[in-house]
Amino acid sequence: MVVYLIIALLIVIAALYIIKMGSAFGGLPVLNYHKISGGNDFDFLTVNTAELRRHFSYLNEKGYTTLFISDVLAHIEQKKPLPAKPVMITLDDGYRDNYTALYPLLKEYNIKANIFLVAGFIQSPDNKHLVPNPMGEFMQVKEALEMSKDMVEFGLHTFSHQSYSKLSLPEIATDLKKTKDRLQELGIPVQPCHAYTFGAYSQTNDDKRQALFELLQQHDVRLAFRVSNWVDKQPLQNRYFISRIHVSGLFPFWKFKVAVWGFIKIFNRFESIMK
Numbered sequence: 001m002v003v004y005l006i007i008a009l010l011i012v013i014a015a016l017y018i019i020k021m022g023s024a025f026g027g028l029p030v031l032n033y034h035k036i037s038g039g040n041d042f043d044f045l046t047v048n049t050a051e052l053r054r055h056f057s058y059l060n061e062k063g064y065t066t067l068f069i070s071d072v073l074a075h076i077e078q079k080k081p082l083p084a085k086p087v088m089i090t091l092d093d094g095y096r097d098n099y100t101a102l103y104p105l106l107k108e109y110n111i112k113a114n115i116f117l118v119a120g121f122i123q124s125p126d127n128k129h130l131v132p133n134p135m136g137e138f139m140q141v142k143e144a145l146e147m148s149k150d151m152v153e154f155g156l157h158t159f160s161h162q163s164y165s166k167l168s169l170p171e172i173a174t175d176l177k178k179t180k181d182r183l184q185e186l187g188i189p190v191q192p193c194h195a196y197t198f199g200a201y202s203q204t205n206d207d208k209r210q211a212l213f214e215l216l217q218q219h220d221v222r223l224a225f226r227v228s229n230w231v232d233k234q235p236l237q238n239r240y241f242i243s244r245i246h247v248s249g250l251f252p253f254w255k256f257k258v259a260v261w262g263f264i265k266i267f268n269r270f271e272s273i274m275k
C-alpha cells in the first residue's frame with residue numbers, strides 16, 4: 001500500500017514539474033563529468049569506462065547529437081538551429097584520465113566533449129607554473145593539443161580552482177586574464193567559455209552576480225556554466241548561467257537516463273524526503 005502511495009506521489013510531483021517548467025524536452029541537457037576511470041573504481045566524481053560505454057551507447061542509440069561549445073555559440077549568436085536531440089558532454093578540471101580513458105571512447109563512439117581546464121594544473125614540460133593539487137593527476141599539454149584536433153573543445157575553469165563566489169570582481173578579472181594568458185602560452189586553443197568552480201556562482205546579491213556576468217563579457221567570455229541539476233528551456237534565458245547536470249559515478253544506469261531527460265533533481269529531492 002505504502003509503495004503505491006509513494007509511486008502516486010512521485011507521479012504527481014513529476015507531472016507538476018513537467019507542467020511548471022514546460023519540461024526538459026526540447027531543452028539542452030548539459031552533462032557534467034569529472035574523472036573517468038579505466039579500471040573498475042567509481043565514486044561521486046569518477047565514472048568508469050564500462051559505465052561510460054553504456055552512457056555513450058544510450059546517447060547514440062536514442063539519436064542524441066553531442067555538441068561542442070562552438071556549436072552552442074553558433075546557435076545563440078548566428079541562430080544556427082540545434083539538432084533534434086542535442087546534448088552536451090562536459091568534464092571539469094582537466095584530469096589526465098580524460099586523455100587516457102575518455103578520449104579513446106570519444107573517438108570510438110563519435111561523441112564530442114568539452115573539457116574545462118584549470119590552467120595551473122596542466123602539466124607542461126617545465127612545470128614552471130604548476131599549482132600543486134591533491135585532487136589527482138592532470139593532463140599534459142601535448143595530450144590537450146592532441147585532443148583539440150578532434151572530439152574535444154576546451155573552456156576555462158580558473159587558474160587554480162578558486163571559487164569565484166569568494167573573490168572580489170577585480171580578483172576575478174585578474175584570474176580570468178591569468179588563466180587565458182597561461183593557456184595561450186601553452187598553445188592550447190580555448191573557447192570563450194567558463195565553467196564556475198564548485199558548480200555555482202552562489203552570490204545571493206543579484207547586483208554582484210550581474211556585475212560578474214558583465215565582467216565575463218568584458219573578458220570575451222560568451223558562455224558560462226553552473227551546476228543546478230536541471231535543464232534550461234530553449235531559447236536559453238541567460239548565457240552566463242547555463243544549467244548542467246552532475247553525472248555521478250554512483251548513479252545506477254536508470255539514473256543516468258533520468259539525468260539526460262532532465263528530471264534527476266526531482267528524484268534527488270524525492271530520495272532526500274524519503275530518508
Ligand SMILES: [Zn+2]
Nearest residue numbers: 092093197198
Ligand atoms: Zn572544478
